Amino acid sequence: MEASDGARGAIPEWTPDMSVGNDTLDSDHKAFFDIARLLYDSLADKREQGLIIASTLLILEEYVDGHFLREEKALKAVGYTQLSEHHHKHRKFQARVRAISETYQSGTKSAADDLPDLVIKWLTHHILNEDMQYKRWIRDSAVDPRPLAFLAAEAAG
Numbered sequence: 823m824e825a826s827d828g829a830r831g832a833i834p835e836w837t838p839d840m841s842v843g844n845d846t847l848d849s850d851h852k853a854f855f856d857i858a859r860l861l862y863d864s865l866a867d868k869r870e871q872g873l874i875i876a877s878t879l880l881i882l883e884e885y886v887d888g889h890f891l892r893e894e895k896a897l898k899a900v901g902y903t904q905l906s907e908h909h910h911k912h913r914k915f916q917a918r919v920r921a922i923s924e925t926y927q928s929g930t931k932s933a934a935d936d937l938p939d940l941v942i943k944w945l946t947h948h949i950l951n952e953d954m955q956y957k958r959w960i961r962d963s964a965v966d967p968r969p970l971a972f973l974a975a976e977a978a979g
């Protein structure tokens with residue numbers, strides 16, 4: 823993976839070496855890259871009035887909530903022994919994304935500038951170093967395949 827140099831188009835794609843062995847979880851991870859790219863492109867667009875950025879931030883939060891819940895439910899179902907550490911890493915990133923999003927929504931527009939890069943760096947590191955550790959544990963039957971909106975709603979409620 824090449825480091826982002828901040829140039830347009832620098833947001834990398836999900837690559838097959840990041841596969842955790844389950845299609846639903848891989849699809850979530852791919853979508854994260856797409857959302858980071860969408861956010862990057864909308865932040866770079868000078869005509870952008872903020873509505874697309876604000877809704878992309880909400881989509882990102884929904885993905886963070888829903889994907890983490892999906893992963894944690896699956897890891898619990900298979901009796902993954904590192905779940906509490908994994909859970910903690912998810913919560914820390916979730917709090918970070920939420921804080922940046924809230925700062926943006928409250929008027930500090932520059933708060934979101936580094937977010938695409940942060941998402942990609944955190945995600946790439948997390949998938950390759952943390953998610954990869956559950957690869958040999960995961961079973962398709964343990965993964966809730968519903969659309970993330972359902973899981974995010976469950977997390978919120």
Ligand SMILES: [Fe+2]
Nearest residue numbers: 893948952953
């Ligand atoms: Fe994870």
Ligand SMILES: [Fe+2]
Nearest residue numbers: 851889893953
């Ligand atoms: Fe993950």
